[in-house]
Amino acid sequence: xxxxxxxxxxxxxxxxxxxxxxxxxxxxxxxxxxxxxxxxxxxxxxxxxxxxxxxxxxxxxxxxxxxxxxxxxxxxxxxxxxxxxxxxxxxxxxxxxxxxxxxxxxxxxxxxxxxxxxxxxxxxxxxxxxxxxxxxxxxxxxxxxxxxxxxxxxxxxxxxxxxxxxxxxxxxxxxxxxxxxxxxxxxxxxxxxxxxxxxxxxxxxxxxxxxxxxxxxxxxxxxxxxxxxxxxxxxxxxxxxxxxxxxxxxxxxxxxxxxxxxxxxxxxxxxxxxxxxxxxxxxxxxxxxxxxxxxxxxxxxxxxxxxxxxxxxxxxxxxxxxxxxxxxxxxxxxxxxxxxxxxxxxxxxxxxxxxxxxxxxxxxxxxxxxxxxxxxxxxxxxxxxxxxxxxxxxxxxxxxxxxxxxxxxxxxxxxxxxxxxxxxxxxxxxxxxxxxxxxxxxxxxxxxxxxxxxxx
Amino acid sequence: xxxxxxxxxxxxxxxxxxxxxxxxxxxxxxxxxxxxxxxxx
Numbered sequence: 245x246x247x248x249x250x251x252x253x254x255x256x257x258x259x260x261x262x263x264x265x266x267x268x269x270x271x272x273x274x275x276x277x278x279x280x281x282x283x284x285x286x287x288x289x290x291x292x293x294x295x296x297x298x299x300x301x302x303x304x305x306x307x308x309x310x311x312x313x314x315x316x317x318x319x320x321x322x323x324x325x326x327x328x329x330x331x332x333x334x335x336x337x338x339x340x341x342x343x344x345x346x347x348x349x350x351x352x353x354x355x356x357x358x359x360x361x362x363x364x365x366x367x368x369x370x371x372x373x374x375x376x377x378x379x380x381x382x383x384x385x386x387x388x389x390x391x392x393x394x395x396x397x398x399x400x401x402x403x404x405x406x407x408x409x410x411x412x413x414x415x416x417x418x419x420x421x422x423x424x425x426x427x428x429x430x431x432x433x434x435x436x437x438x439x440x441x442x443x444x445x446x447x448x449x450x451x452x453x454x455x456x457x458x459x460x461x462x463x464x465x466x467x468x469x470x471x472x473x474x475x476x477x478x479x480x481x482x483x484x485x486x487x488x489x490x491x492x493x494x495x496x497x498x499x500x501x502x503x504x505x506x507x508x509x510x511x512x513x514x515x516x517x518x519x520x521x522x523x524x525x526x527x528x529x530x531x532x533x534x535x536x537x538x539x540x541x542x543x544x545x546x547x548x549x550x551x552x553x554x555x556x557x558x559x560x561x562x563x564x565x566x567x568x569x570x571x572x573x574x575x576x577x578x579x580x581x582x583x584x585x586x587x588x589x590x591x592x593x594x595x596x597x598x599x600x601x602x603x604x605x606x607x608x609x610x611x612x613x614x615x616x617x618x619x620x621x622x623x624x625x626x627x628x629x630x631x632x633x634x635x636x637x638x639x640x641x642x643x644x645x646x647x648x649x650x651x652x653x654x655x656x657x658x659x660x661x662x663x664x665x666x667x668x669x670x671x672x673x674x675x676x677x678x679x680x681x682x683x684x685x686x687x688x689x690x691x692x693x694x695x696x697x698x699x700x
Numbered sequence: 701x702x703x704x705x706x707x708x709x710x711x712x713x714x715x716x717x718x719x720x721x722x723x724x725x726x727x728x729x730x731x732x733x734x735x736x737x738x739x740x741x
Contacts, residue, residue, distance in 0.1 A: 263716040270720035515710060567732065678728055686721045693717040 258638060265641075266692040269649045270685045276653045277681050280660045281674045287665040289487050289658065294473055294480045302477040315372025322369035322431070324615060329428025332616035337607060339424035340615035345431070346415065346422065347604050349457075351597045357461045358590065361470035361477070364461035365451070370438045371458070374447035392446035395453060400493030403441065405501050407434070407456025409551065412505035416512065417543040419536055459498060463489075463586050467654070486583040486658055487665075496555065496578050499585040503687070504551030506592040510694030511550060512543070521546065557686060558585065564679030570667050580666055581680065584659040588687050591651020595644040595695055602640075606630035641695075648691045652684045659684075 260268075296302040304310065321344065329341030336342035356363050365371065382389055414421040414430050421427075441450040451458045466485035471478060489495070511517050521542045528538035562578045572580075606628075611617070613626035620626065659680040660673075667673035 261713075261716075263713055266717045267720055270724070516714075564728070678731075682721070682724050682728055685724050689717050689721050693714065696713075696717070 258641065262641075262692070262696045265645050266689050269645065269652070269688045269692060272649050273652055273656060273681060273684050273688060276656055277660075277677065280656060281677075284657075284660060285664070285670060287661050289481065289484045289661045290665045291484075292480065292488055293484060294471060294478050296476045296478040303475065305477040306472050306475050311366060314366040315369070315375070318367035318369040319372050321367075325431060326428045328615040328617075329424040329426075329431070332424055333618060334423055334425060335617055336422040336424060337604075338611065338614070338617035340611045340617075341424040341427045342422050343604070343608055343611045345427050347600060348608055350411075350415075351593065351601050352605065353461055354464050354590065354593050355601075357464040358467050359470075361468045361472065362462050362465035364457060364465075365472075368451065368455075368458060370435060370442070370455060371447060371451050374439065374442040374451075378447060392449065393444050395445045395449045398493055399453070400495065401453055401459055401498050402494035403454035404456045404459035405494050405497035407437075407454075408460055408498065408501045409505070409547075411456060412501070412509075413544060413547060416505065416509055417540050417547055419540055453492065460502065463498070463502075464590060466583070467587060467590060483587075483654060483658060486586055487662060489583045491579040491582075495582050496558065499582055499589060500551050500555035500558065502589040503585065503592055504554040505547060506589075506596050507554060507690065507694060508547045508550035510596055510697060512546060514694070514697035517546060558582075558683060561679045561683035564682065565676040568672060568675045568679075570672055570676065572666070580662055581659055584655045584662065584680065587651045587654035587658065588684070591648045592687075592691055594647040594651070595691060598644055598647070599640060602635060603630055603632055644695050645692065648688055648695075652688045656681065656684055 297305070325341045325344055328339055332339040332341065336346075353364055378389065411430075411434075414426065418426065438450070438455055441454045444450075445454070452462075453459065466489060467483060468485065469479050469482045471480050471485055512521075521539070524542035524545055525535070525538040528541045529535060533541065559574070559578065562574050562581065565577055565581070566572060566574050607630055609625045610628045613623045614620045615622075656677075660677055663673035663677050663680075664670065667676060
């Protein structure tokens with residue numbers, strides 16, 4: 245990724261070798277699994293418990309004026325991204341467009357979604373523009389607008405999976421993907437596609453299923469104890485938003501993209517990838533491509549391979565779970581348990597981009613004062629410099645291990661709860677989860693190995 | 701001479717990371733085969 249990114253400094257004096265943390269994490273998962281089997285005999289997360297915030301606060305946060313203000317802020321920020329991307333300096337770390345999109349939006353909104361619910365839905369500029377356009381069109385025509393087309397069921401969340409893959413390809417594959425101008429042009433192109441999708445299938449339907457970032461942040465927001473329901477913000481049991489995830493085609497693909505692309509981002513720093521990528525690039529050079537395009541295609545192969553690997557690994561666990569009986573098809577099981585991958589995706593994002601948010605996040609304070617990078621100082625913070633020493637390398641490692649373990653334990657809880665609801669026999673439910681445990685141990689080991697590669 | 705040793709150390713470390721997964725999958729396969737045999741017998 246851009247800028248300081250990951251692996252900011254080398255860890256030293258850890259009490260045990262890094263790989264032993266992987267073994268300890270695996271042990272934590274096994275112990276958690278046994279504890280769940282003994283102490284969690286009934287499904288607890290399947291019922292949607294929710295109560296509104298007291299004193300009318302919930303109604304205020306979900307009110308129309310707040311919605312309009314949030315939407316206007318989203319549209320304004322989107323406008324600043326486009327303007328600074330096209331008119332500002334061509335230096336990613338000095339331009340608001342790259343910093344905002346890759347740090348504040350892509351990474352920073354994830355913890356906000358987990359803490360405060362579906363924040364992006366309120367600030368989504370495409371949704372705000374789409375709803376405003378529909379309102380104006382309705383007023384102008386003085387009659388009901390024609391009904392949108394019915395959203396094809398088999399399309400499910402596939403457009404979102406493709407959109408997320410395209411965005412990460414821009415970030416990780418395209419050599420100039422972090423350049424402000426590329427970010428602005430990509431945002432405009434994506435906006436055009438989003439408006440077409442909303443015009444065809446309706447604003448809300450496209451936002452729920454087709455718009456990549458809405459689907460991405462909504463999945464993370466389902467971990468949150470905060471949920472907006474029937475025009476009111478309220479509280480629910482943490483994690484309980486995930487079991488009610490609508491089982492739609494393409495959901496496994498979305499999660500495979502979410503985990504696989506972070507996997508590739510980490511793996512691309514590993515000596516293993518440095519060893520094989522020149523060979524793949526040379527294959528593309530031999531068919532007549534320029535060295536830069538050949539390397540980009542090599543990275544595209546790597547990115548695709550990582551997504552397919554994650555999808556195949558999940559499929560392996562599902563086939564294993566199917567082998568214990570119960571009469572469920574593999575695709576039914578894959579859909580039923582896919583929500584348990586969301587905390588894993590969160591663990592990957594949190595652990596992998598922790599340093600990006602902690603260090604590059606500080607740069608946002610000076611780019612907001614000088615969004616174009618041309619010497620302005622709107623809020624008096626343009627001269628600030630990031631403090632790169634406020635958290636040590638070992639502390640970062642402990643945080644990262646903590647994120648990985650917590651995410652995978654949460655995934656185990658979700659899968660265990662769903663198995664209890666799905667299988668009639670509790671013993672069969674636990675046996676099916678041996679395979680999910682194998683998946684969790686696998687993803688944990690992979691996550692810690694990827695993090696270790698940043699300093700390899 | 702130091703390069704192959706460095707590579708070997710790196711490979712061993714990578715193997716160490718994934719050893720729990722391999723061990724767990726092996727245990728799972730063995731358990732499943734045993735259960736199948738038991739249910740046949």
